[in-house]
Amino acid sequence: MEYISMRSWTVLILAVLFHSCNTTSPNEVIDGILEVPENRLNSDSRTLKLAYKVLKAKNADPLKAPILFLQGGPGASTLIMEEYWKNHLLRNDRDIVLMDQRGTGASEANCIDMGKAIFAIGRQDLGPKEELWALDSIFNQCKEAVNKKGVDLAGYTSQENAADFEALRKDLEYEQWNLLGASYGSRLGLTIMRDFPNSVRSSIFVGVFAPESQLSGETIIDFEKSLFEVLRRCEQSEKCNSRYPHLKNRLLSILKKLKSEPLRLDYDSKPFILNRRDALLLLHQSLYSRQSIADIPEIIEAMEKGNLEPINNALQRIEFIYNLVNWPMNNSVMAYEELPFIDSLEIINAHGKSELGFDIMTFEGFNSLSNWHPFRAEVLENQPVISDIPTLMVSGSLDPVTPISNSIEALGYLKNGYGVIFQDESHDLANPFFLKIAEDFLNNPFHKPDLDCSKIRQPIEWNLHKPSQ
Numbered sequence: 001m002e003y004i005s006m007r008s009w010t011v012l013i014l015a016v017l018f019h020s021c022n023t024t025s026p027n028e029v030i031d032g033i034l035e036v037p038e039n040r041l042n043s044d045s046r047t048l049k050l051a052y053k054v055l056k057a058k059n060a061d062p063l064k065a066p067i068l069f070l071q072g073g074p075g076a077s078t079l080i081m082e083e084y085w086k087n088h089l090l091r092n093d094r095d096i097v098l099m100d101q102r103g104t105g106a107s108e109a110n111c112i113d114m115g116k117a118i119f120a121i122g123r124q125d126l127g128p129k130e131e132l133w134a135l136d137s138i139f140n141q142c143k144e145a146v147n148k149k150g151v152d153l154a155g156y157t158s159q160e161n162a163a164d165f166e167a168l169r170k171d172l173e174y175e176q177w178n179l180l181g182a183s184y185g186s187r188l189g190l191t192i193m194r195d196f197p198n199s200v201r202s203s204i205f206v207g208v209f210a211p212e213s214q215l216s217g218e219t220i221i222d223f224e225k226s227l228f229e230v231l232r233r234c235e236q237s238e239k240c241n242s243r244y245p246h247l248k249n250r251l252l253s254i255l256k257k258l259k260s261e262p263l264r265l266d267y268d269s270k271p272f273i274l275n276r277r278d279a280l281l282l283l284h285q286s287l288y289s290r291q292s293i294a295d296i297p298e299i300i301e302a303m304e305k306g307n308l309e310p311i312n313n314a315l316q317r318i319e320f321i322y323n324l325v326n327w328p329m330n331n332s333v334m335a336y337e338e339l340p341f342i343d344s345l346e347i348i349n350a351h352g353k354s355e356l357g358f359d360i361m362t363f364e365g366f367n368s369l370s371n372w373h374p375f376r377a378e379v380l381e382n383q384p385v386i387s388d389i390p391t392l393m394v395s396g397s398l399d400p401v402t403p404i405s406n407s408i409e410a411l412g413y414l415k416n417g418y419g420v421i422f423q424d425e426s427h428d429l430a431n432p433f434f435l436k437i438a439e440d441f442l443n444n445p446f447h448k449p450d451l452d453c454s455k456i457r458q459p460i461e462w463n464l465h466k467p468s469q
Helices: 079-086 114-122 128-149 158-172 184-195 217-236 238-243 247-260 276-286 296-305 308-324 327-337 344-353 404-411 432-443
Strands: 029-037 047-055 067-070 096-099 177-182 200-206 263-267 270-274 391-396 417-422
Touching: 029 158, 047 079, 047 158, 067 158, 067 184, 079 096, 096 158, 114 128, 114 308, 114 327, 128 327, 158 184, 177 184, 184 200, 200 432, 217 238, 217 247, 217 276, 217 296, 217 344, 247 276, 247 296, 263 308, 270 276, 276 296, 276 308, 296 308, 391 404, 391 432, 404 417, 417 432
Parallel strands: 067 096, 067 177, 177 200, 200 391, 391 417
Antiparallel strands: 029 047, 047 096, 263 270
């Protein structure tokens, strides 16, 4: 497969736009390019061009520091969020700053077709070893391509990422800004707080993935805990339980059957063989938001009865995520910052206790990561961030990947940190009460926020479609 790299697009911007807040027209969006070293530890480093946008406040208030949005992944594009932020309430009186992180989106992304190639592996009925070989082949093709371009993979770390945003802050002449990060964006935000504390006024993190958070055996436990809690809530709902009875037992039976009899279907006009591993991946990704959680009972029944439409809908979500993430950036960060601190024994023990037989090493491709590059982080990148910067950490109790325990642990090192839990939310948290809490916190971050509205329950609205005849 040929990988085509995406270079940054360039926009000419007059310097006056960066300094004249009073002349900024309503709804103006400033486009720019930030040039940074690819590897600040290498004096001969080549230069990267990073694309950014500043969505100027609709009603500019010079006393209100801007919001820097930090995207997750690692590896997801940020500038795709422009439409989301265009009419966001938080933009009413604050600038919103977006920048595609190095190696993502319009910021010199590499191997942009890699997600398609990885998704194509799932179409086949491969065993764990065959799947690892297939992943290794894809990773090696990309690695050859980036080596030919002279890409320095040692430069794709959270520390370099954080330094990029500090350079952007200086370029835009903001004294301080507020950080708003989701998932990996929280890891990046905590790194900024650690390395450039004087630049941060306050921070809000959703789905907390702190440096000390472990992606090993805990991932297996977190996935099953989330999934079984979702099934329990369906059982406790009279309507859901009536429509989808005995879900857990049915799921275990389906997974056992798929091990020897995979489900064959057409997806996007091409064959797709849904085996046991694919089913677990499909359920894992469906746990990310309350909207897709509502479909899980229907998905389980669909795998049981061979109803293809719910499965195809769930596969669309997975394909979207695979194409959204830039895998060279993701691989580089994960190999550098996670692999050195993975406890293989913990993974083996967790796998042995797993009811579902969830194998994180093949599921996340950790084995293939070991050959991506040789660079490994020092212990600093596995230590909690100690800070007195006001920080709000937000968690959903159904989150399968960044559980509440991540926030609780990180908050122990944040003098002015506050935690809020939404019982009926997951990783992709979009709760109207969260917006109110966030706005109040931004206006007065040193005042303990009123979290009462977070206790208002919003039960899952289950998809109760009638069974197909």
